[in-house]
Amino acid sequence: MIEARQLTKVYRVPVKKPGLWASVRSLWDRETRDVHAVDHLDLTIGEGERVGFLGPNGAGKTTTLKMLTGLLHPTSGSCTVAGHTPRDRHPDFLRSVTLVMGQKQQLLWDLPASETFVLNRALFDLDRVAFQRSLDELVELLDLSPFIDQPVRNLSLGQRMRCELAAALLHRPKVLFLDEPTIGLDVQVQAAVRTFVAEYNRRNGATVMLTSHDMKDVASIAERIVLIDGGTIRFDGPLQQFRQRFGGGRRLVVRGVEDLGDLGFTSAEGRASATVEPDQVNGLLQRVLERHPDAEVTVEDPPLEEVLATAFGGKEG
Amino acid sequence: MHLLRALPDIFRVSFAGVVAYRAEMVIWILTSTMPLIMLALWNAVVDEAPLMGFGPTEITRYFAATLLVRQLTSSWLLWELNEEIRTGSLSMKLLRPMHPLWVHAADMLAAMPTRMVVLLPMLLALVAWRPELLALPDAWALAVFLPSVFLAWLLGFLVQAAFACLAFWLEQTQGLFALWFGAWMLLSGYLAPLEMFPEAAQPLLGVLPFRGMLAAPVELLTGRATPQTALVDLGVQLGWTVVGFAVVRALWNRGLARYGAYGA
Numbered sequence: 047m048i049e050a051r052q053l054t055k056v057y058r059v060p061v062k063k064p065g066l067w068a069s070v071r072s073l074w075d076r077e078t079r080d081v082h083a084v085d086h087l088d089l090t091i092g093e094g095e096r097v098g099f100l101g102p103n104g105a106g107k108t109t110t111l112k113m114l115t116g117l118l119h120p121t122s123g124s125c126t127v128a129g130h131t132p133r134d135r136h137p138d139f140l141r142s143v144t145l146v147m148g149q150k151q152q153l154l155w156d157l158p159a160s161e162t163f164v165l166n167r168a169l170f171d172l173d174r175v176a177f178q179r180s181l182d183e184l185v186e187l188l189d190l191s192p193f194i195d196q197p198v199r200n201l202s203l204g205q206r207m208r209c210e211l212a213a214a215l216l217h218r219p220k221v222l223f224l225d226e227p228t229i230g231l232d233v234q235v236q237a238a239v240r241t242f243v244a245e246y247n248r249r250n251g252a253t254v255m256l257t258s259h260d261m262k263d264v265a266s267i268a269e270r271i272v273l274i275d276g277g278t279i280r281f282d283g284p285l286q287q288f289r290q291r292f293g294g295g296r297r298l299v300v301r302g303v304e305d306l307g308d309l310g311f312t313s314a315e316g317r318a319s320a321t322v323e324p325d326q327v328n329g330l331l332q333r334v335l336e337r338h339p340d341a342e343v344t345v346e347d348p349p350l351e352e353v354l355a356t357a358f359g360g361k362e363g
Numbered sequence: 364m365h366l367l368r369a370l371p372d373i374f375r376v377s378f379a380g381v382v383a384y385r386a387e388m389v390i391w392i393l394t395s396t397m398p399l400i401m402l403a404l405w406n407a408v409v410d411e412a413p414l415m416g417f418g419p420t421e422i423t424r425y426f427a428a429t430l431l432v433r434q435l436t437s438s439w440l441l442w443e444l445n446e447e448i449r450t451g452s453l454s455m456k457l458l459r460p461m462h463p464l465w466v467h468a469a470d471m472l473a474a475m476p477t478r479m480v481v482l483l484p485m486l487l488a489l490v491a492w493r494p495e496l497l498a499l500p501d502a503w504a505l506a507v508f509l510p511s512v513f514l515a516w517l518l519g520f521l522v523q524a525a526f527a528c529l530a531f532w533l534e535q536t537q538g539l540f541a542l543w544f545g546a547w548m549l550l551s552g553y554l555a556p557l558e559m560f561p562e563a564a565q566p567l568l569g570v571l572p573f574r575g576m577l578a579a580p581v582e583l584l585t586g587r588a589t590p591q592t593a594l595v596d597l598g599v600q601l602g603w604t605v606v607g608f609a610v611v612r613a614l615w616n617r618g619l620a621r622y623g624a625y626g627a
Contacts, residue, residue: 117454119620137365137460145458152455154376156383161376168372169459169466171365197383 047221047253048091048114052123055084055109055277083109085277086123093220096247096254098268098285102358106277107257111223114255115145128221141170144219148229151206152213153198159209160194163216170217177216184212187242204235211239215246222246224256228263240266261350273357281357289347292357295321297349300334301342309333321348366465373466377473388474392481395433399485401554402426415559421585423493425556427486428584432577433553434478436516438471440464444527445536448622457619464524464615471520500586507593512580514600519576521607528611531618552578558587572607575600 061077062068084106091097101107112118114125116132116139125132130139153162167177185191188208193201201209207227215222224243228236244267247254256267264271264285271288273281281288298320300306304313309330311318322330327345334343381388405422408414417425444467447453456463490496499505526543529536548554550573557568557578568574579596582588588596 112454115458117457117622135457140458140460143458145454147454150452150455152458154380157376157379161379164372165376166459168369168376169461171368171460 047093047095048089048125048127048255050087050089050110050114050123050125053084053087053089053110053113053120053125054082054122055106055113055118056121057081057083082277084113084120087274087277087279089272089279089282091253091255093253094247094251095270096244096268097256097270097272098264099255099257099272099274100264100354100357101257101274105274107274108225109277110274111145111225111255111257115143115223116140117145141217142219143221143223144214144217145223146211146214146225146227148207148226151210153206153209155199156197158195159190159198159201159206159213162198162209162213166213166216172217176218180216180218181212184215187245188212188238204231207231207235207239211242218250219252220250221253222255224254224258226258227256228258228260236260236262243267261354265350275358288357289350289353292353295348296324296327297321297346297352298327298330298334299344299346300338301344303338303341306334306337321352365461369461370469373469374473377470378476380470381474381477385477388477389481391439392434392478395437396430396485397553398426398430398433401429405555415556417556417559420493420495422556423489424496424585425581425587427489427496428581429553429577431482431486431584432512432515432580434482435475435512436519436576436580438516438520438523440467440471440520441523441527441537441540443467444524445530448527448530448618449534453622464611468520498586500584503590504583504586504588504593507588507597508580508583511575511583511593511597511600514597514604515576515580517604518572518600518607521604521611522572522576524611525607525614528614528618531614531622547573547576550574551576552581569595570599572599572603575603 057080058078059081060072061079062072083104087106087110099107099110109118113120114127114132116135119133128139128142130136130142132139132143153159154165163181166172167174172180185194188211190208190212193205194209198206198209211227222243227243228239231239240263243254243256246252247267254267256263258264269285271281271283271285272279273288281291283291298311300311300318302316304316304318306318306320307313309320310322311320320330331343331345334341402423405417405426406419409417409422410419413421444453444463447456447463453463456466459466500508522543523540526536526540529539533539550557550568550571552574557565557574560568575596579588579593579600582596583593
């Protein structure tokens with residue numbers, strides 16, 4: 047469904063040194079440098095797969111999504127999505143895909159969301175019956191009916207994002223590119239969006255490619271992780287394998303005690319936790335139980351945030 | 364075909380947008396009433412003695428027609444598209460299977476009825492002042508006026524599209540457009556009838572694109588065109604429309620290829 051071969055995007059960025067002379071000089075001597083945002087990326091994603099596309103800021107995630115949706119033209123290499131070359135922007139291609147960007151909107155600001163839906167019906171040339179069926183389903187799944195007829199400018203961020211999702215999915219795309227779809231939303235709406243995306247994938251067999259800084263999004267939507275850094279892929283495999291590879295440690299959680307700082311535990315909200323290598327679990331467990339024989343101790347996989355922090359080598363995710 | 368099927372819905376939604384922005388629209392329309400100011404000035408000039416065949420009646424008819432044609436042909440694509448390219452909001456429009464410029468064109472046309480509603484009282488006031496304005500031009504001139512005014516609108520739209528496309532390369536394109544607009548005001552008949560220009564300038568004025576953007580339809584409405592001049596004007600308008608399409612197409616395609624270095 048998605049295929050990228052040696053996909054590369056190089057941005058030529060102007061370099062300007064500070065100072066008046068540098069400004070004057072830049073008038074005739076424009077210095078630039080090349081930034082390899084995406085560097086010979088190979089990727090194959092099958093129909094119906096749900097992929098978490100992760101990486102630190104500036105890793106090339108959004109650039110890749112924009113090339114796969116035809117918004118950016120690759121510098122070299124090639125990609126096909128749903129059988130089309132995205133940069134050609136063939137109408138059939140545009141009817142097969144959607145891109146939801148948490149920080150960009152397509153809803154008409156001063157009109158109710160229902161007007162954008164009508165406009166999209168016209169622009170996507172949707173049959174009225176199919177449109178109505180699609181709309182009814184989205185209104186129900188995303189619970190839009192209380193505010194669908196209010197001007198978008200009067201909606202809360204969460205309500206707006208739900209309408210954005212509906213506008214992006216009215217034409218029932220086969221491939222969903224989601225770029226930070228839950229950014230800025232409250233916990234409840236985040237959960238609703240996650241449930242919705244998973245349900246859309248289940249009902250329509252759609253392929254989902256998701257970037258997110260919120261690991262709860264990734265954990266609940268993605269079954270496969272592609273990790274990108276510096277424009278190249280550093281890991282590609284199932285979520286479980288990702289945890290094992292980068293989150294090799296185990297996490298000991300002790301409830302109701304807080305005096306374990308000397309054993310390497312950190313305490314918060316009435317529980318202490320420490321992450322250690324698997325072969326150290328037994329030794330540490332013994333020392334905790336010597337001090338608190340009745341303590342409630344559990345051994346868990348570390349949270350995905352920690353796994354990701356390890357994978358990024360300390361870079362901001 | 365897809366465009367034709369989509370048009371009624373695009374019109375309807377655009378019209379809802381116009382209604383939502385009605386105050387802004389009225390102000391916008393009122394700011395393009397320069398022909399009324401020019402009428403007041405020229406009226407004082409020709410009141411004493413007619414100039415190049417323009418007496419008070421002719422000059423009133425000329426600027427009333429200019430006011431009407433200006434309202435029928437103005438666009439605000441430059442500002443909209445420029446903003447979309449600069450902020451990256453064009454991206455969302457590029458993901459829809461219809462060219463964003465078609466949608467913009469429909470959007471501009473949908474505002475036409477509202478513009479006419481605002482314009483009507485002004486035209487009625489002019490007619491009350493000079494009832495002889497009601498004399499309609501010949502039927503052939505009225506018939507040619509329709510394609511002529513449409514081509515004038517299309518030319519203006521294409522010019523703005525071309526300048527807006529420069530935003531793919533430049534930070535600001537409005538300054539460049541202001542240069543063009545200055546030339547347009549002078550050479551399109553907006554400030555003074557083109558007949559007032561020297562004889563030697565007429566051949567050049569005839570082949571430049573400006574005349575076809577305003578004076579050509581205005582002269583049809585005011586009864587100053589002959590079938591022969593009307594035909595030549597239509598030909599020149601068509602020629603520039605073809606050039607305009609080619610330029611916009613080239614700029615658009617090249618612009619998209621380099622669109623969105625960052626943040627698109």
